[in-house]
Amino acid sequence: MNVTETLPGTHCKQCDFKVAEVTEGCPSCGSESVEMVDLKQNGIIHSFTVVHVGFGALSNRAPYVLAIVQTEENVKLTTVVDGVIDFGSVKIGDKVRFKNVDPKIGPIFQY
Numbered sequence: 001m002n003v004t005e006t007l008p009g010t011h012c013k014q015c016d017f018k019v020a021e022v023t024e025g026c027p028s029c030g031s032e033s034v035e036m037v038d039l040k041q042n043g044i045i046h047s048f049t050v051v052h053v054g055f056g057a058l059s060n061r062a063p064y065v066l067a068i069v070q071t072e073e074n075v076k077l078t079t080v081v082d083g084v085i086d087f088g089s090v091k092i093g094d095k096v097r098f099k100n101v102d103p104k105i106g107p108i109f110q111y
């Protein structure tokens, strides 16, 4: 299993849009003038849900926090948040940091 320790993204040279996935073209303006970048790894929880019954690759992980994280570059992505000790204490605006990309799950952030 290959664990990636940078957060891969695509930057559009045309409109400066950034997205937390690797794409051939810009999802915002459609330009093909894009480059692969490593995104900044600090973010905050924009919204989240506590998942009690996981499925697929996540079935052994439940309960876990599934969140939309907004990075300091204003890129939003859906991610699992690790390192939660008390599920009742998770709140919007909490600071999280990129941990790694799990090939089966996708990006994982942590407290």
Ligand SMILES: [Zn+2]
Pocket (backbone or CB within 6 Å): 012, 013, 014, 015, 016, 017, 026, 027, 028, 029, 030, 031
């Ligand atoms: Zn663009």
